[in-house]
Amino acid sequence: MTPEELLVRAPDSHWRTVQPDLLLDVALTTGHVLIELACAFAPVSVARLQTLVRERQFDGAPIARVQDNHVAQWGDLAAREPGLPPEFVRTIDTHATFVSMPDPDTYAPATGFIDGFPVARDAGTGEEWLVHCYGMVGVGRSTDIHSGTGAVLYTVIGQAPRHLDRNATLVGRVVAGMPHLSTLPRGHGPLGFYCEGQSPPVIRSIRLAIDLPAGERASIQVLRTQSPTFRTWLEARRTRTDPWFCVTGGRLDVCSVSIPQREGSRWMAPVST
Amino acid sequence: MTPEELLVRAPDSHWRTVQPDLLLDVALTTGHVLIELACAFAPVSVARLQTLVRERQFDGAPIARVQDNHVAQWGDLAAREPGLPPEFVRTIDTHATFVSMPDPDTYAPATGFIDGFPVARDAGTGEEWLVHCYGMVGVGRSTDIHSGTGAVLYTVIGQAPRHLDRNATLVGRVVAGMPHLSTLPRGHGPLGFYCEGQSPPVIRSIRLAIDLPAGERASIQVLRTQSPTFRTWLEARRTRTDPWFCVTGGRLDVCSVSIPQREGSRWMAPVST
Numbered sequence: 210m211t212p213e214e215l216l217v218r219a220p221d222s223h224w225r226t227v228q229p230d231l232l233l234d235v236a237l238t239t240g241h242v243l244i245e246l247a248c249a250f251a252p253v254s255v256a257r258l259q260t261l262v263r264e265r266q267f268d269g270a271p272i273a274r275v276q277d278n279h280v281a282q283w284g285d286l287a288a289r290e291p292g293l294p295p296e297f298v299r300t301i302d303t304h305a306t307f308v309s310m311p312d313p314d315t316y317a318p319a320t321g322f323i324d325g326f327p328v329a330r331d332a333g334t335g336e337e338w339l340v341h342c343y344g345m346v347g348v349g350r351s352t353d354i355h356s357g358t359g360a361v362l363y364t365v366i367g368q369a370p371r372h373l374d375r376n377a378t379l380v381g382r383v384v385a386g387m388p389h390l391s392t393l394p395r396g397h398g399p400l401g402f403y404c405e406g407q408s409p410p411v412i413r414s415i416r417l418a419i420d421l422p423a424g425e426r427a428s429i430q431v432l433r434t435q436s437p438t439f440r441t442w443l444e445a446r447r448t449r450t451d452p453w454f455c456v457t458g459g460r461l462d463v464c465s466v467s468i469p470q471r472e473g474s475r476w477m478a479p480v481s482t
Numbered sequence: 483m484t485p486e487e488l489l490v491r492a493p494d495s496h497w498r499t500v501q502p503d504l505l506l507d508v509a510l511t512t513g514h515v516l517i518e519l520a521c522a523f524a525p526v527s528v529a530r531l532q533t534l535v536r537e538r539q540f541d542g543a544p545i546a547r548v549q550d551n552h553v554a555q556w557g558d559l560a561a562r563e564p565g566l567p568p569e570f571v572r573t574i575d576t577h578a579t580f581v582s583m584p585d586p587d588t589y590a591p592a593t594g595f596i597d598g599f600p601v602a603r604d605a606g607t608g609e610e611w612l613v614h615c616y617g618m619v620g621v622g623r624s625t626d627i628h629s630g631t632g633a634v635l636y637t638v639i640g641q642a643p644r645h646l647d648r649n650a651t652l653v654g655r656v657v658a659g660m661p662h663l664s665t666l667p668r669g670h671g672p673l674g675f676y677c678e679g680q681s682p683p684v685i686r687s688i689r690l691a692i693d694l695p696a697g698e699r700a701s702i703q704v705l706r707t708q709s710p711t712f713r714t715w716l717e718a719r720r721t722r723t724d725p726w727f728c729v730t731g732g733r734l735d736v737c738s739v740s741i742p743q744r745e746g747s748r749w750m751a752p753v754s755t
Contacts, residue, residue, distance in 0.1 A: 278616050295728075313587075315587060315734070343641045368616050369738075372730075372731060376728055376729055388550045388667075388668040392664075392668065394665060395661040452625050453625050456648040460644070460645075462588045462589070462644065465642075
């Protein structure tokens with residue numbers, strides 16, 4: 210069975226709808242970006258983010274920098290919110306279902322997925338952490354590890370910057386609309402900051418889906434990564450039997466996996482991740 | 483010494499100027515993309531490409547597809563050129579200086595750099611091959627491995643699609659202007675093909691730098707990957723002593739390395755890779 214057929218045949222119980230209180234709807238002038246918040250990995254930072262969103266702190270905020278093959282970053286660099294505790298790693302959650310990747314990883318002893326998020330693990334230290342794959346969303350900070358406020362966010366728009374793993378708090382993952390971020394004009398300054406003469410794009414608004422009227426509320430379903438369908442699908446992606454391939458390496462990197470999802474919203478942009 | 487200081491102090495002999503007969507200048511409406519051709523890895527395909535460019539076969543060609551986090555592809559899908567031999571791998575060149583990456587790679591027994599290109603190696607089979615990192619340029623083909631003509635090219639614009647390694651001929655690497663490709667509008671069709679109602683961007687022209695008048699000829703220097711400076715720089719990138727990092731993994735993936743380069747052209751776009 211092809212990976213696509215596996216998804217079509219997956220029973221509804223193998224899919225879950227992203228909770229609307231954990232779904233951020235970022236409205237740009239070009240369309241909507243949807244972010245699922247990772248409350249199990251970064252509870253304090255996610256709660257802060259929900260508060261900031263409800264206070265409409267991001268509405269009208271400029272995109273501050275877009276660095277090619279790296280990140281897009283937005284928000285208020287001068288925010289006076291108190292610093293957040295670093296939620297860079299957590300103790301391995303033995304109750305969570307960790308679907309592990311069978312191949313070696315350059316950066317961590319083990320990688321895999323927990324509840325729809327890419328994760329790395331080190332049994333030696335007893336820690337696990339979200340990894341910086343394409344579309345992951347993190348809290349910007351300066352040198353002090355307590356300096357992140359939640360008012361500045363970044364999204365990975367290129368090759369996974371895995372050296373950032375365990376150095377920043379990841380708070381979520383883009384589940385739709387990634388091209389609205391990945392095609393933003395790159396800033397001409399160092400680190401991709403916009404320079405004089407470049408008009409920075411602006412965030413129209415960020416809302417929690419649950420706070421939107423029913424008719425405007427996005428709905429998205431993600432394949433449960435602990436489901437048998439996901440495990441079979443992952444192995445099919447890894448071993449590829451498509452006749453186009455003459456060499457099927459039978460290898461797969463955690464950041465080369467686009468977790469299957471399906472959309473249930475009429476207004477969403479036709480292009481999705 | 484920081485990685486930046488290392489580069490500033492590198493003697494001129496550690497840099498090389500890309501040969502103008504191996505430098506493709508791709509003019510888009512937004513600016514120029516420069517590609518260094520990998521003649522040592524794909525001599526037949528590179529020679530074909532040079533011929534097609536001199537015949538001006540790409541001038542006015544539409545961008546056919548742009549798939550988010552994957553590739554941008556252009557050229558004449560109906561070209562009647564004879565099929566090229568697959569140059570997917572080559573026998574390990576024992577005369578070439580292979581600067582190996584010290585960390586494990588998910589996809590290959592060994593990775594590193596040869597003459598400014600990312601390479602994977604398998605001592606068991608005696609083969610080595612260019613790898614699909616961000617900015618690598620390949621020859622599009624259909625299922626038949628001899629079906630690539632050189633008239634259709636693609637560039638990686640997202641997470642390295644390493645499953646394509648050894649399945650397609652890579653012919654070069656973008657050395658400047660990557661944002662002109664990475665910010666192209668994504669196509670709304672399957673595989674990112676442009677649909678009706680989307681106006682595909684167009685390649686104005688592709689020229690070999692050597693064929694351009696001196697005043698319009700781009701010039702770019704790449705740090706020699708066999709130089710002591712590159713090796714020291716690579717290790718500095720791997721172990722990062724910047725105080726921002728609280729965890730320095732001391733790990734580095736071959737596709738997370740942006741080979742240092744410097745520009746010598748007045749007209750080049752201010753944004754580079």
